Amino acid sequence: MTDNNLDLPFWEGFRVWNFDRRDDGTWISLVPTDTAPMICSGCEQSCSQVHETYWRTIRDMPMLGDSVWLQVNLRRLRCDSCGTRTERVKWLDRHARITQRLAQFVGLWCEKLPVAHVCKLSGLHWETVRKIDRQRLEGKLAELPDAQPIRLVMDEFALFKGHRYATVVLDADTRRVLWVGEGRSREAIRVFFEWLGPARCADIQAVAMDMNTAFDLEVQLHCPNARVVYDLFHVIAKYGREVIDRVRVDEANRLKGDLPMRRVVKRARWLLLRNRSNVPADQQPKLDELLAANEALMTVYIMKASLKELWQAASAWDWRDAWRAWLKMAHDSNIESLQRFAKKLKSYWRGILARVRWPMHTGQLEGINNRIKVMKRMAYGYRDSAFFFLKIKAAYPGNP
Known part of the structure; x- marks a missing residue:
């Protein structure tokens, strides 16, 4: 079906040029409206010259149970400041193959459901959903203020079967998970103290833990003013x-x-x-x-x-x-x-x-470890430990 006058609010700056129902979903062709300003995606300044046009296939939110595929006619502009650049589209990130609306939908459901379930809801590939979720988690963590811990809680949890463990470090005052790393040896947890840096390590006054010699020795090595508190x-x-x-x-x-x-x-x-x-x-x-x-x-x-x-x-x-x-x-x-x-x-x-x-204990972290077990069961385990650790840190950003 072709309609040269169909202008919808879903895709600002574009109008529907063609609409087609196929076996794999609904295909919609979009072309720029005559009144749409041409904005450079680099400097975000208005441009008047078009270098070339091209088509890009993009996924959008499913409608009425059908997958939606957009064929968008994009323009590459000649910008006086940036040279040749693709035009900015408000509802589409640069180089993206899915709309911002779909990415937000995926990110929202990834907070509540395993990746595999979100794949079924959105119709996207597992790797695509995980990439969106990873970007969401990294963005969420990047917005957090710099950690300035005074008291820490350290504990471990079983990562996989076969005595493979990961270590969690919690800010005892804000309940923020500062760091998660694979292993429980001195070498494994040393990465946390190197990330924390000498200045912040010197501010640590107390660290609650079990009688783990590796934890104890690393705290003594990196935090000269800290007292170890056994749980x-x-x-x-x-x-x-x-x-x-x-x-x-x-x-x-x-x-x-x-x-x-x-x-x-x-x-x-x-x-x-x-x-x-x-x-x-x-x-x-x-x-x-x-x-x-x-x-x-x-x-x-x-x-x-x-x-x-x-x-x-x-x-x-x-x-x-x-x-x-x-x-x-x-x-x-x-x-x-x-x-x-x-x-x-x-x-x-x-x-x-x-x-x-220092009346401290690891009870706070024990509760978090139980939540971690639930997260693992919901997802039937995680193939990527780094992605799993991002999930844990984002789930416990701390109290304001």
């Missing part, structure tokens, strides 16, 4: 694995002659790892009976509660008294795994004491 949750989780689990297995092996009691001890793992306040009411008698019948399990269970109190000390002096008392009880317990854990914990005392001055 209670990770220490208690380590205590559960290395002490409570070990004692439970040892006691189960010792009770080979008492099969009913051995079965109770073997099945009590989650009961022993829980805080007493979180134990269901119907399980409380079972826990009390188990602890009363086994002295070793009673000891390590009580020592776990005492260990948590180190993070509740009101002053450094209170902490020192509680720390010395805990170490002495661990030494006098004659439980090998507990003594071994206490000996290992001695070298981390500064990071535990720092909690008195």
